[in-house]
Amino acid sequence: DAGVIQSPRHEVTEMGQEVTLRCKPISGHDYLFWYRQTMMRGLELLIYFNNNVPIDDSGMPEDRFSAKMPNASFSTLKIQPSEPRDSAVYFCASRGRGQPQHFGDGTRLSIL
Amino acid sequence: QQQVKQSPQSLIVQKGGISIINCAYENTAFDYFPWYQQFPGKGPALLIAIRPDVSEKKEGRFTISFNKSAKQFSLHIMDSQPGDSATYFCAASRNNAGNMLTFGGGTRLMVKP
Numbered sequence: 001d002a003g004v005i006q007s008p009r010h011e012v013t014e015m016g017q018e019v020t021l022r023c024k025p026i027s028g029h030d031y032l033f034w035y036r037q038t039m040m041r042g043l044e045l046l047i048y049f050n051n052n053v054p055i056d057d058s059g060m061p062e063d064r065f066s067a068k069m070p071n072a073s074f075s076t077l078k079i080q081p082s083e084p085r086d087s088a089v090y091f092c093a094s095r096g097r098g099q100p101q102h103f104g105d106g107t108r109l110s111i112l
Numbered sequence: 113q114q115q116v117k118q119s120p121q122s123l124i125v126q127k128g129g130i131s132i133i134n135c136a137y138e139n140t141a142f143d144y145f146p147w148y149q150q151f152p153g154k155g156p157a158l159l160i161a162i163r164p165d166v167s168e169k170k171e172g173r174f175t176i177s178f179n180k181s182a183k184q185f186s187l188h189i190m191d192s193q194p195g196d197s198a199t200y201f202c203a204a205s206r207n208n209a210g211n212m213l214t215f216g217g218g219t220r221l222m223v224k225p
Contacts, residue, residue, distance in 0.1 A: 004155070031211060043201060043215040056212060079150070091155050100146060100210060103155030 002026070004104035006092050012110045018080040021107045024073055025094030033101060034067055034077050035091040043091075049075065082111045116204050118216025125223050131189040132185040133219045135202035138183065146213070147176065147187050150199045159200070161210075166205075192223045 007025040013019055025032050033048040047057040052069045060067070064083070070078040079086055089108050093101040118135045125131045133147075140177045143164055149157035162169045162176040162185065175188040189196055202216040 033211075042217045045212060045214075048211055093155070100158040100161065101213070103148075103157065105153065105155050109158070 006104035006107050010108045014112050016081045019082045023075045023092030029096045031095045032075050033093040037089045041089040065088035085109045087111045116214050116216040119221050122220045125192045129192050131192045133187045135214045135216050136184045137204050141206040144205045144210050145185050148201045194225050197223050
């Protein structure tokens with residue numbers, strides 16, 4: 001079991017640039033979640049998918065944020081344009097039916 | 113309504129001691145209460161979870177105590193070890209099998225040798 005795989009692990013970019021974070025869930029898991037972790041706001045759920053379909057995106061902060069899941073083994077979280085306040089650690093998690101959420105090791109994003 | 117409040121923010125315990133972390137919630141619809149452990153540079157990992165039909169659940173050195181009437185639950189770590197030093201998060205969700213988790217603010221635990 002390779003676990004949830006996120007890439008890149010670290011991203012540093014300048015304000016205004018487009019940022020794309022990637023996630024490969026655990027094989028066979030049909031739920032996928034995107035979280036953001038900051039010192040000020042803690043761990044927040046941004047959006048989650050079931051069978052590749054977005055179910056709840058009420059945590060997505062602004063229209064600058066978008067997430068897609070084109071197939072069962074891949075998801076992206078995109079920020080365009082990025083701003084310094086988007087700096088955070090972004091986690092992807094997945095779970096199978098009746099199982100708890102398994103988290104990846106996150107992407108540490110710094111917007112200069 | 114969705115808030116989960118966690119205390120203390122940080123905790124220092126001697127090796128062999130008991131670590132106690134508390135959480136309180138407001139939404140009575142919450143029906144799943146997991147605890148996650150997070151080491152630096154890693155994602156949170158499920159430690160133990162409880163549903164409100166039981167008042168206590170124990171797994172090894174880790175115990176969750178749940179008080180439905182007070183809307184509080186706590187994590188006890190018995191015989192704390194330096195390897196338990198990490199950040200602990202309580203969480204809660206409702207009616208959807210642990211999908212929309214609301215997390216507490218976290219407790220940074222340090223266990224001194």
